[in-house]
Amino acid sequence: MKKLAMYVFIDALGWEIFEKYGFLQSIAPHSRKLETTFGFSSAADPSILTGRYPDEHTHWSSFIYDPKYSPFKALRYFAFLPPQIFDRWRVRHNLSKVIKRAYKYTGYFQLYSVPFKFLPYFDYLEKRDYFVPNGILKTDTIFDWCVKSQIPHYCSNWRHTEEQILIENKKAIxxxxxxxxxxxxxxxxxxxxxxxxxSTQTEEKLHWLEQQITSLFDYANRIYDDVSLYVISDHGMAPVTGTYDLMKEINQMGYEYGKDYAAFYDSTMARFWFFNDDAKAKIMSHLKTLACGSIIPEQELMEMHVWFPHNKFGDVYFLMNEGLLINPSFMGKKPVSGMHGYHPKAAHSYSIMLSNRQIPESISSITDIRKTMEYELAK
Ligand SMILES: [Zn+2]
Structure with missing residues (x-):
């Protein structure tokens, strides 16, 4: 009997979206709300593939504080070039490609809007493609496990378009x-x-996805005797309700970036490193007065499995309330309409699992997805 475990990963298909629009109930009637990991895709994707939390697989934020080993030292000179040219998205995008090639990065790499003058303080964590075996340094992924267990598998090439990916998966089937x-x-x-x-665009996209997945599933059922279908995602998506210029506010406090402190402004959180007690005390007490978000206590970082014995990810994390964006941020200058990367317990953060199989009660977090994969492959 030929069996196939078909895992369909849909980025940001959250529980709230499923509740509102429904998704694939005709072929995947079983559903489960899954808790995501705190952070962005750079934390969630490795958590799915390894079945472990960031404090174990060690991948959390893409940009880490590491001025000594920063690969971006030469980029500080770009800070003196006209920003109306060198800060354009297209220019940064092409520059990202050049850097990716020069340093032989195989993972996803983008400079986003990180200012050139601050880039030399940071290193980039996702140098390797974690969708191929040996992609995560500290622990194995489901793909390593397949290689070790001699289980033939196929993983999509994330560099291709969705249309291409669907054709390639059909060929693999x-x-x-x-x-x-x-x-x-x-x-x-x-x-x-x-x-x-x-939005109507979301609804249209969901409809298209339903058609594509149903057709791929039907095709797989013609080739294989038994197909287990699992639709999974990494996190949800919250509607953006407002923005806050945290960067300007911290700049106005008069401390010197690089000497007194360093900060990385993601779209939903700011990570700080402090180099003297005065800057730390003043900036922290200012952050505590802000109603747009809050400092995450160390105990909570531990509970969310994102506490690390080093401070490369940050000394202090200031997290925005759900729906509020830090804008401008190092991730972008224009506000967007949807965002993720808020507290995992915020309403729109939850991810999903849909299946044509019963989902065991014990499956409640994206770190549990791998268990279902190993179970399916051991059947
Ligand atoms: Zn996203």
Whole structure:
């Protein structure tokens, strides 16, 4: 009997979206709300693939404080070039490609809007492609496990378009060799960032995804005797309700970046490093007065499995309330309509699992997805 475990990953298909619009109930009637990991895709994707939390697999934020080993030292000179040219998205995008090639990075790499003058303080963590075996340094992924267990598998190439990815997965199914296929569909995330999670564009995209997945599932059922379908995601998406210029406010306090403190302004959180007690005390007491967010206590970082014995990710994390954006941030200058990266317990943070199989009660977090994969492959 030929069996296939078909895992379809849809970036940012959150529980709240599923509740509002429904998704694939005709072929995947079982559903489960899953807790995500705190952080962005750079934390959630490795958590899915390893079945472990960031404090164990060690991948959390992409940019880490490491001025000694920063690969971006030469970029400080770009800070003196006209920003109207060198801060354009297209220019930064092409520059990211050049850096990626020069340093032989195989993972996803973007400079985003990190100012050139601050880039030399940081290193980039996702140098390797974690969708291929040996992609995570500290622990194995489901793909390493497949190689070790001699289980034939197929993982989508995330560099290709969704249309290409679907064709490539169909080809892999037609060959009837793989026991596990990982269909990677990232575009819903971009649609919801741009138009908001509750928009006609989201609804249209969901409809298209339903058609594509149903057709791929039907095809797999013609080739294999038994197909277990799992639709999974990394996190949800919150509608953006407001913005806050935290960067300007911290700059106005008069401390010197690089001498008194350093900060990385993600879209939903600011991470701080302090180099003297005065800057630390004053900036922290200012952050405590802000109603737009709060400092995450160390105990809570531990409970969320994102506390690390080093401070490369930050000394202090200031997290925005759900729906509020730090804007401008190092991630972008224009506000967007949807965002993720808020507290995992915030209403729109939750991820999802849908399946044509019963989902055991014990599956409640994205770190549990791997258990279902190993279970399916051991059947
Ligand atoms: Zn996103």
């Amino acid at each position: 037609s060959e009837a060799q793989a026991k596990l296929i990982y269909v990677y569909l990232p575009k819903l995330d971009a649609v919801m960032h741009e138009h908001g999670p509750f």
